[in-house]
Amino acid sequence: MNRKLNSLCIALAERDPETRSHSDRVADLALELGRHIALRDDELDLLALGACLHDIGKIGIPDRVLLKPGRFEPAERETMRQHTLIGERIVRAVDDERAPELAALVRHHHENFDGSGYPDGLRHTDIPLTARVLALADNYDALATSRPYHPGRPHREIIDILAGPDAEKFDPDLLHAFCHVIEHSPRRAG
Numbered sequence: 249m250n251r252k253l254n255s256l257c258i259a260l261a262e263r264d265p266e267t268r269s270h271s272d273r274v275a276d277l278a279l280e281l282g283r284h285i286a287l288r289d290d291e292l293d294l295l296a297l298g299a300c301l302h303d304i305g306k307i308g309i310p311d312r313v314l315l316k317p318g319r320f321e322p323a324e325r326e327t328m329r330q331h332t333l334i335g336e337r338i339v340r341a342v343d344d345e346r347a348p349e350l351a352a353l354v355r356h357h358h359e360n361f362d363g364s365g366y367p368d369g370l371r372h373t374d375i376p377l378t379a380r381v382l383a384l385a386d387n388y389d390a391l392a393t394s395r396p397y398h399p400g401r402p403h404r405e406i407i408d409i410l411a412g413p414d415a416e417k418f419d420p421d422l423l424h425a426f427c428h429v430i431e432h433s434p435r436r437a438g
Contacts, residue, residue: 252342252343252344253297253342253344253350256301256304256338256339256342257271257300257304259304259307260301260304260306260307263307264306264307267303267306270303270389270390270393271299271302272299273389273393273435274299274302274382274386274389275295275296275385276433276434276435277384277385277388277389277430277435278296278298278299278382278385279292279295279296279299280429280430280433280435281384281425281426282295282378282381284428284429285381285422285425287377291378294346294350294353294378295353295378295381297346297350298350298353298354298357298378298379298382299382301335301339301350301354302353302354302357302382302386303331303335304334304335304338304354305330305331305333305334305335305336305337305338305354306331306334306335307334307338308330308338309328309330309331309334310327313327314328317396317397318396318397329358329366329367332356332357332358332367333355333367335354335355336351336352336354336355337351339351339354352376352379353376353378353382355367355368356368356370356375356379357379357382357383357386358383359379359380359383360383360416360417361375361380361416361417361418361419361420362416362417364416364417365383365417375419380418380419381422383417383418384410384418384422384423384426385426387414387417387418388410388426388430388437389435391405391406391409391410391437392437400437401437403430403436403437403438406437407427407430410423410427411423411427
């Protein structure tokens with residue numbers, strides 16, 4: 249990994265160790281899915297970097313929002329959603345030939361296949377493939393991990409959520425592949 253990009257990962261860990269731990273778990277899940285769908289090596293490298301840095305923009309979110317021990321009010325939710333744009337700016341500023349593609353991945357990791365995501369409301373294949381892969385891994389880990397506003401959920405419940413009410417948010421082919429991969433993953437929730 250580029251030393252400058254690695255420095256950003258270290259900065260994120262110093263700012264919020266839980267976000268860094270989450271990013272590591274997301275990277276593992278995303279890479280498992282990426283390998284399963286036969287992404288090229290350069291795409292897997294981008295995916296690993298993107299997973300490490302997908303929440304880097306949270307270093308620019310005020311503590312009163314980032315560390316709030318409960319559900320967000322609408323204004324706080326909007327503030328938190330800015331992490332995708334802040335992260336894009338941070339990554340784009342790194343002197344690395346992959347920075348533009350990586351910055352796009354960071355920007356779009358909360359886009360939903362049905363167009364209901366943010367920041368741009370992209371739909372379907374307008375969302376970069378690596379961002380669609382990352383979104384599944386990110387959502388799975390977010391549901392599996394205890395947060396101030398919800399307990400960690402067991403695997404079966406997470407799959408029921410992802411493949412049930414939230415299914416339209418995800419690329420259906422990737423969701424199908426993810427459901428297969430996660431059944432045999434060491435990152436599968438208990």
